[in-house]
Amino acid sequence: MLIRVSEIPDEGIQIEGAASLPHPFEDPAWTLEELSLAIEKDGSAVFVTGALAARVPLVCGRCLEPFQLRIAPEVDARFVPSPQGRAEERELGADDLGTDVYEHGLLDVGALVVTETTLAVPMKPLCREDCRGLCRLCGGNRNLTPCACEERMPDPRWAPLKGLSDRLSR
Ligand SMILES: [Zn+2]
Numbered sequence: 001m002l003i004r005v006s007e008i009p010d011e012g013i014q015i016e017g018a019a020s021l022p023h024p025f026e027d028p029a030w031t032l033e034e035l036s037l038a039i040e041k042d043g044s045a046v047f048v049t050g051a052l053a054a055r056v057p058l059v060c061g062r063c064l065e066p067f068q069l070r071i072a073p074e075v076d077a078r079f080v081p082s083p084q085g086r087a088e089e090r091e092l093g094a095d096d097l098g099t100d101v102y103e104h105g106l107l108d109v110g111a112l113v114v115t116e117t118t119l120a121v122p123m124k125p126l127c128r129e130d131c132r133g134l135c136r137l138c139g140g141n142r143n144l145t146p147c148a149c150e151e152r153m154p155d156p157r158w159a160p161l162k163g164l165s166d167r168l169s170r
């Protein structure tokens with residue numbers, strides 16, 4: 001969805017509902033579920049505020065199982081026109097943290113949604129807070145099959161007693 005900045009009215013534009021932005025993501029497995037954005041203009045600067053929710057397929061960093069994560073970032077972005085073709089100004093713009101640029105007088109709402117969602121994807125996603133991960137001995141998924149590896153592991157502290165009980169039972 002491209003919005004011509006010069007056509008944003010004084011009262012701003014409100015975008016409501018994921019249906020108003022069909023298929024923003026390149027990956028068809030990513031789905032946009034909610035969208036509520038207010039787009040306002042102040043001179044040539046554009047402010048986008050609101051929230052969105054998306055569902056993305058991830059792989060758990062602990063048990064390596066694929067799962068769906070719902071991501072719901074708050075949106076608070078500021079855009080200024082791209083200083084076209086002038087390297088020094090471009091660098092100045094990049095130094096200005098939290099500010100993005102729009103090109104050719106057009107604000108790309110789809111690109112904004114993709115950026116906000118991508119930034120909100122956790123570096124080490126977990127399928128659930130208390131994911132028990134993989135057993136370091138048998139490699140089994142301990143969420144699914146509570147293996148007994150840890151119990152079977154001889155505890156070195158008991159080794160002398162084990163020897164004693166072996167002798168006694170002989
Ligand atoms: Zn997991």
Ligand SMILES: [Zn+2]
Nearest residue numbers: 135138147149
């Ligand atoms: Zn195991």
